[in-house]
Amino acid sequence: EHEDEVEDIIRKVLLNVGARFYRNKARALTWNLKVLKMKEGSPRLLLVKLSEMKEEMDRVRYLMKNFKYIKRKGARDLLIELGLAQSVIALDQRIINILEKLDINFDKKLVRKDDLYCEVEKELISKICKPLGLSGAQFDRMLYQNYDSILSFIEEQLKQA
Numbered sequence: 180e181h182e183d184e185v186e187d188i189i190r191k192v193l194l195n196v197g198a199r200f201y202r203n204k205a206r207a208l209t210w211n212l213k214v215l216k217m218k219e220g221s222p223r224l225l226l227v228k229l230s231e232m233k234e235e236m237d238r239v240r241y242l243m244k245n246f247k248y249i250k251r252k253g254a255r256d257l258l259i260e261l262g263l264a265q266s267v268i269a270l271d272q273r274i275i276n277i278l279e280k281l282d283i284n285f286d287k288k289l290v291r292k293d294d295l296y297c298e299v300e301k302e303l304i305s306k307i308c309k310p311l312g313l314s315g316a317q318f319d320r321m322l323y324q325n326y327d328s329i330l331s332f333i334e335e336q337l338k339q340a
Contacts, residue, residue: 185209207247214245226261235264236297251296255319265314268300273326274319280333 186209193201219225229238235258242254249257252271258264268274275287285299300315308318322329 182209182213185212204248210247211249218245226263229258229261229263235266238263239267251293259316259319265316266304268303268308268315268319269323270296270299271323274322277322277326277329277333280330280337 186205189208190201190205193204198204215222215225219228229241232238232241238258239251239254242249242257243251252269255264255267255269258267259269278284303318304315308315311318313321
């Protein structure tokens with residue numbers, strides 16, 4: 180019963196902020212809260228568990244496996260924000276738009292498959308991030324936080340070319 184109340188509150192909040200798929204998200208968030216309480220013990224204990232994992236990809240896979248609505252991009256975003264991953268890129272539509280403006284095209288369906296997502300991610304890190312002296316996380320956040328100005332700059336450069 181308490182779980183239903185929690186889900187109802189979350190659903191109302193998501194609806195009020197205009198979230199898409201608010202029912203599914205509310206259900207997933209309620210599940211994730213339960214996982215945090217029951218399986219992990221607390222958010223702090225989850226952070227400890229994640230930080231003890233040696234490989235960043237193990238952290239990504241753990242989040243994807245144990246939490247609903249957290250997939251490839253979301254797991255990477257969360258780990259970057261928590262400071263628990265540096266060699267990852269959360270391939271969202273903004274990053275894909277910037278790459279396309281630079282004539283770096285790839286089938287967007289590729290990022291829906293784990294191995295291909297990782298392949299695109301590794302290529303970006305080795306061919307763009309490393310030569311620039313950036314980690315994948317730094318590159319990701321730089322593009323995300325400066326999206327509009329980067330897109331405007333690219334479009335301006337293309338007009339002048």
